Amino acid sequence: MVTSLKVRPVQRGFGSTAGPLGRRVWRSTRGLYRVMRANPLTFIGFVLVAICLMLALIVIVDPALIVPYGASQNTGAYKEPPTILRWPPSIQHPFGTDQGGLDIYSEVMLALPLDLGIGIGIAAFALVAGGMLGLIAGFWDQPRTLGGALSVIIMRTTDVFLAFPSLVLALAIVASIGRGVWAAILAIMITWWPYYVRLVRGETLAVKHLPYVTAARAAGVRDTRILTRHVLRNVLEPVVVYFTLDIGTVLVTFSTISFVGAGIPFPGKVPEWGSMMSFYQQNYVLSTYWWYITFPAIAIFMSALAFSLLGDGLRDVLDPRTRRALAESSSFHEPPPEVPQPAAAPDAAESEEEAIEEEAREVGAAA
C-alpha cells in the first residue's frame, strides 16, 4: 500500500532559481554541454574556438611556452633563431622555416592574439555601436517626432555607408589615413557598424509591435526599460548569431587589407597572417616554397571556420525553446523506447517476402 507519494523534484537545465548556487551552476554547465553535443558541428566549432582563445591567451601571458623560436625581432619569446633556412615542415619546425630565418610555426602562433583580438574586438564594437543605433532607430521611429528625426538621420547615414562595398571603403580609408595596424582597425570599424544597424533595426521593428511588448507597456513599464529588457532580449538572438559568424568575416577582411599591403608591414614588429601571406606570395615561388603561404592561410581558414560553426549552433543555445528541450534530453542518440512488437508482425513480413518471390517466380515461368 502506498502511504506517501514522493514527487521527484523537477530538474531544470539552465539558470533555474531553485537550489543552491553550486548546483545551479553545475546544472547550467551540464545543460550547455548537452545543447552543444546535440549539434556535432557546433561542438566542433565550440572546441576550436576554445582552443584558439586558449592558445591566444598563452601567447599573451608567456609566449615562450608554445613559441619555440619567437621571431620577428622583438617579442621576448625569442630563444634562438632557427639554424636551418628554407626548410620544409619537419619535427623541429612543424610549419617549416623561411629565407630570412623565421620559424613559420612561431610566426603563426605569435599572430594569433592580434588576429583574434582584431576579429572579436571590431565585431564587438560594431555590435555595440550598431546595435545601439539600430535599437534607437527601430524603437522610436514615429514620424514627425524627435525620435523619428533621429531615426531618419541614423538610417540615411547607414545607407551612405552601405552604398560602398565594405572592403573597398575600408581600403580607401586606409589609403587616406596611412598604413599601419591602427589605420586598418579604424577603417574596418568605420565600415562595419552599418550592417548591425540594419539588422537590429529590422528585428526591433518586428518585435516592438508584438503583443508581449504591449502587455509590458500595459503593466506600467517605461519605454526605456521595455527597450533594454523586453525588446533587447528578443532581438539579441539573431544578432549574437550574426556577430559570431561575423568575427570570421572581420578576420578575413583584416587579413585581406594586410594582404593587399595596406595593413601591417611584414616582417615587422608583430606578425599578421594576411601580411605574412602577402609577403611570401610576392617574394617566393609558391610551387617550391609551398609551406610559406599554406600555414598562415590554414590559420585564417580554421579560425574563421571555428566562429562560423559556433555561430550556427548558438541559435539553439539562445532560444529558450530549443535550449530547454536539448538540455533536458539525457543523451544525444537516445534509442527510441522499446515498443513490444506484435507477434504477427515478423511473420507477416516474411509472408510478404514470400509472396513477392512467388510472384517473381510466376513471372519468370510465364516468360
Place this chain on the structure above:
Amino acid sequence: MTQPVLSIENLSIDYEVGAGVFHAVSDVSLVVPPGRVVGIVGETGCGKSTLAQAIPRLLPEPPARYRSGKIIFQGTDLIPVPRGKLPQVRGTGIGMIFQEPLNSLNPAFRVFDQIAEAIQMRHWREEGILPVFHPGPTPFDYTHRPLPEPVDVLSRPIVPGNAKAAVAKKVRTRSDFRKEVLEYLRLVRINDPETILDLYPHELSGGMRQRIMIAMALSGKPALLIADEPTSALDVTIQAQVLTLMKELIDEVQASILYISHDLGVVAETADDLGVMYAGQLVEFGPVADIFEAPRHPYTKSLLRSIPTRYKTDWPMPTIPGAVPNLSRLPRGCRFHPRCALAKPICTQDPGPRLRVIEARAGASSSHQASCHFAEEVASLP
C-alpha cells in the same frame, strides 16, 4: 455619491490610414463606478478592443487619433497627459488582460521574471523610486504641517536624493519576490506554483498562460482592471475554467472591472452593468438583468434572439440580415437602420437620442437606456 473610477465622455477615436478615416469609436460615454463590473458586448470590429486599449492610451498614436472626448480616470483626464507620464497610470492604476495569452507573455523570460517585474514596478511606485501619477498640481497643505524634529534635520543627507528609497531598493532580494510571486500564482489557482515559476511561457498551456496574465495584471493592484476578451482565444473547457476564476477573483479583488467580450453569455455571468456596442457606438446601456429581460434597442433584441439556445432545432438559426457597415463609410442617421426591421424614415436622418450615461449615473444608481427612437416600443415587443 462616490466618484467613479473611470468615466468616459463622448470619446471618439479615428484610425487614419491610407484607405481613409475609420471611425472606430464614436461618441461613447461610459461610467465605471468603484467595485462594479461593467461589460461591453459587440460584434467583431465594432470598436470594443479599440475602446479597451484607448483607456490606458495603448493605441499607437499616429494611426489612431483621439478626435474628441475625455477619459477621466480617478478625476484626471488622460488624453492630454504627455506620453512620458503614461506608464505611471498603467499597471498600478489601470491593469489590463489581453485576448491573446499565447503571445502576451515574453518568450524569453520565465514566469517568475514576468510577474516579478510587475510587482517591482508597483513597489518602486509605492516607495517613491519611480514617480507616481499625480492628477494635476497637488495643492499644498499649509494647515497641518508639523515642525521638523531637530534630529531629522541634522541627519538629513547632504546630497539630495531619496536615500531611504535607494536602500529599500537594494534590500529587496529575489527570494522576497519569490514569496510574493507565489502568492499571486496561488491567487489565480495555479497548481504547484513552485515549479511553474521556473518555466518559460512556451511550456505552459493556454489556460495557464491566461492565468499568469491575470496574475500579472493583478500584481500591480490596479484600481481599474480592463479585461479585453480574456477567454476568447481559449477553447471551451478552458474558457469555463478561466471564467470561473475571473468570477471568483471579482469577488476577492474588489477592483472595478471593465469586461469586454463578444460573448453575451460570458458577460451575463460576470457583469453588473452592460453596454452594447454597434459600429463604434454604444447603443444601449443598463443593468445586465434589465437588458436581458427587456432590450430596448433593436440591435440588442436581434442579438439576443440569435443566441443558439439548443442544438439541431430552431433551424434556420435566426440571424441579423445584412452586414456590419464599413467604419469609413457609415450610413446617415442611425447606424443600424439598414439592417433594422423597425426602421422608419426618421431613422435614416436622425441617429436617435444620445445615451445620457454620465448624467444618469450622477442621479440614480443605474438606468437603462438605448439610443433608439422607438426604445419603448422595442421593449414591449415579444
